[in-house]
Amino acid sequence: MEEVNFDLIFRFGCEKWLNKLRNKGSIRLNTVKFFQDLKINKQGDRNEGISSIQTILFDTLNLKNGDLAIELENVSGKLKKRDIKGNLYCVYGARQEDLWSFYEKKIEKLVSESAIEFSTHFLCIHNAKQFNQRIQNELIRRGYEFDFNIVRYNDYTKDHRKLDIFDKSDEFSDQKELRYWLKTEGTSHIDVEIGCIKDISYKVFTLDELKTIQLGYTESDFKKML
Numbered sequence: 526m527e528e529v530n531f532d533l534i535f536r537f538g539c540e541k542w543l544n545k546l547r548n549k550g551s552i553r554l555n556t557v558k559f560f561q562d563l564k565i566n567k568q569g570d571r572n573e574g575i576s577s578i579q580t581i582l583f584d585t586l587n588l589k590n591g592d593l594a595i596e597l598e599n600v601s602g603k604l605k606k607r608d609i610k611g612n613l614y615c616v617y618g619a620r621q622e623d624l625w626s627f628y629e630k631k632i633e634k635l636v637s638e639s640a641i642e643f644s645t646h647f648l649c650i651h652n653a654k655q656f657n658q659r660i661q662n663e664l665i666r667r668g669y670e671f672d673f674n675i676v677r678y679n680d681y682t683k684d685h686r687k688l689d690i691f692d693k694s695d696e697f698s699d700q701k702e703l704r705y706w707l708k709t710e711g712t713s714h715i716d717v718e719i720g721c722i723k724d725i726s727y728k729v730f731t732l733d734e735l736k737t738i739q740l741g742y743t744e745s746d747f748k749k750m751l
Contacts, residue, residue, distance in 0.1 A: 531618035531675075531703070534653045537644035543729045547648055550659065550719035554612035556711040557690070561607075572694055574609040578685045609690050610711035614660075618653065618675065618703045645731060652725035659719040660705060667717065669707050676702040 536546060545551040557574045581604050588595040650656045657673065664671050674691045678698040685692070690706045707715060 531620050531653050532651075533619040534650040534656055534703070535617040535619070535647055536650070537617070537647045539644070540646045540729055540731075543646050543648045547722055547726055547729060550663075550722050552614055552660065552717050552719065554614045554705065554707055554715045554717070556714060557609060557611055557613060558711060559714070560613060570693065570697065572605070572681060574690070575605050575607050575692075576609055576688050577606045578681060578683075578688070579604045579606075580684050611690065611709050612707040612711055612715050613690070614705040616703050617701055619701070646729050647732065648726055648729050650722065650726045655725050656722060659722070660717075663717050663719045664705075664707070669709075671705060671707045673703070673705050676700070676704060 536543060542551075560570055560573045563570075661671075661673070672690075676697075677692050678695040679685060679688070679692055681694040681696075691704065693702070709715070
């Protein structure tokens with residue numbers, strides 16, 4: 526597993542589930558199919574789990590439906606192989622060079638608008654490395670095979686011979702997503718608990734509180750990080 530260097534982790538959602546994450550370390554890993562089928566804009570992804578994209582060219586393509594027949598010439602299409610299974614846990618990450626935006630309360634510069642749009646609260650984890658380690662320790666203890674990495678964003682209008690679970694369409698590039706992938710058959714969600722994370726996170730905030738919260742950093746603290 527490669528080292529993932531980031532400084533803050535954000536998790537968005539409702540107050541109930543974020544408090545469970547902070548108080549007990551409760552984490553739910555939904556199936557890849559769950560994200561494929563999710564209908565909410567920019568939360569579901571029909572291309573989730575695709576391992577390759579290949580352009581197919583047709584000199585002539587005949588389509589028939591009962592007595593109706595359509596003949597198309599010089600048609601191209603995309604053949605997408607969707608065979609990646611498993612369970613996912615997704616969060617947003619920020620690097621040191623992004624922290625100044627958070628100090629200025631401009632959280633929209635750190636995460637996608639879609640995360641804010643469909644959430645009422647958020648949790649900021651200020652020790653990303655420790656959070657990452659605690660998740661890994663619990664997954665190892667429970668015997669799961671897993672991987673963790675930053676998502677790569679690609680132009681899916683082009684051919685891609687080899688994609689994995691950490692590849693997504695560049696239409697989602699504003700998300701700055703980090704994800705855990707459990708290598709399972711992905712038939713149902715998986716719940717794990719990593720223990721209380723109050724020592725490495727701030728309290729759960731409402732999105733409206735972004736204009737008034739103080740995170741314990743001074744301007745000089747942030748300038749030292751840049």
